[in-house]
Amino acid sequence: MNVSTSVLRRLNIEALLRHAFTSGTFTAAEAMEATSLTRATVLGLCDELTAAGWIEEVEDSRTAGLSRRGRPARRHRLRSGAGLVIGVDAGRSGYRAMAADLRGTVLATGRRELDPDVVDRELRISTVQDLVREVREASASAAPLLVTVIGIPAPVDTHGRSPIDVGTFWRLMNSGFPEHLDGRVVVENDANLSALAEHGQHLEANMAALLVGERVGAGLIVDGRLLHGALGGAGEMRFLETVLQDDIGAEGVGSLARRWTLESLAAGRESPLLAALPAESLTAVDVFAAAQAGDALARDVLDRIGERIARIAAILVSLLGIERIVLAGAVASSLEPVLVRAREVLPDIAYAPFPELVASGLGRDAVVRGAIEHALTRLREDPLELLESLEPSASP
Template structure:
């Protein structure tokens, strides 16, 4: 056999192995016959590839009683399943004020989750990385795993990220957030913008060809899926919403244009207005410097007039953003994600009433994410699983690692 023929045979076997492993990820226990129907491979090829995947540590043969499919006459069908110990994936939301991690198996089932608050500016880049390493170590221990089990880690950071996982050199904050995790975490490591990961999580839960996921809390960013594809831009800046900073310089939109998130604006506006507000407001019972976004939303639920005014301003802001996104990208749905999403419905209600009815095009639905503060980390897990399903043979299962 010459080198070309050997290489071709090896490539074909790798392709067949990848197809069969992707099938195994979707099934619990399967027979060769079932794999034949799903992959189009011959029985001899399926059995040979399964034996190879068992030897490699990806699959295990099931030998207990019962049959999951029809057997050949006079001979029990061989049955296989994904080897649970082959490896895990890790998702990490490396926010400015928190770290959240999830460990999941290769089918996407969560095995462990950890979260902790941090002060990124006090920790610096090295401290953020060290904190992430320790939190992931704890979550792996909770799941009964260790670092050697990790096949992929996907990290979401509040900064633009290009296709190589780098953030633009300008901007000290971006460099702090994108702290060099890819050099220090386990497995194959991917760095991604946090709003993009939130968009991936939302798209996996409710597929839509044209949707904007607005990740809003302290800061404001958008993950944009247009014609079914995530928009990134040349340097990862798509969805950074910097046009809002430009609007803040306009006398036509005082205090309405900055790219602060809804949570930050609710807090800032309340602290600015509470002293000068002419009516009664329960927010005065809270020390001015301690008023939080949660206080504002709670007061609004109780009918506080100042809080309701702030909700109305936030609603007007969201309506303008929705119209811009709809006009530029023909977005059909706008999702508000992040911790603020649990309380955002009054803002959505106000924004819906302000959307113009004569725009000529259907305007987007405005909805709240159901992931709460975990949209980014769930998107990180989904991103890791998508990469693994696309190229499973690019990874080595735990069984044959040194």
């Protein structure tokens, strides 16, 4: 086989695999229309990819009740169990992993909680290694691991690199995972992955996902494309300290809930519920619970957080034309009182049109779900990556 024929054959297989990834069950005619390949080529590749285990033949059109006359059409679909993808959320203290098949069906999950004050590079690497091994084994899948996507709380460029000249935290978070894990490994910013997870559930060309835990980070999708920027800096919120002219900067809901509650108590505000809790163990969960119970101090704190979220939303809308902002993270399910206040404030500080402000329904799984979505998207866009795992007899 000459080189040009080999290249053409790879491109044909890529086209058919891309169609299999993005469709459900398909006939040869449907594949021909989507790929512009001839009928003979489609049928030949279907037989080859079925033998290789990447697609499977299902009941024909007559058996499926889709046709009554003429010769029944053969039907194929991607074999979901042909490959495995793994997503990891390697946070500052919380670590989550998920294994899924090629349709995105979750097969296994795992998690760890570590003290961030004692975590070093080696412990981060070994924790992620253990989690990947754990979910791969628990998935009970013998399929090849095609790609592992790891989300980290640091800016990441399109090559998986973080800035190395801004303190030590980002260097610690981006601990060189690809060198310590098997197969293809992709490193991405956690807020970006949250945006991809939300985008997968609600297709919106211009949207943002705000991770609002201890810090605020934004994943930005503009004109349907995820933004990275130079050194992965798109969505970094350190500019808030300058723009909003305070020392709060990119503090998130967890940090602000503690800060403003303790400041109010120190100033003499009364709150029987919150004053009874040790200051060192106070959490955003406590403040949200107190607000729900009618505590005036806690309600004021949530209003202040809502006002800050509104200002962040106003900035994103003005600069990028964002139409939908999803607040994600562990506290997302409790954020409606904050969002109510943010929606009230927006018309007073910004110009229409105003963005839709909603809370994520993914909870703590937003980042790891986004990692799975990112892995599958990469395979849909470039299924030639699959070909490297094909048996020699089936490879072009």
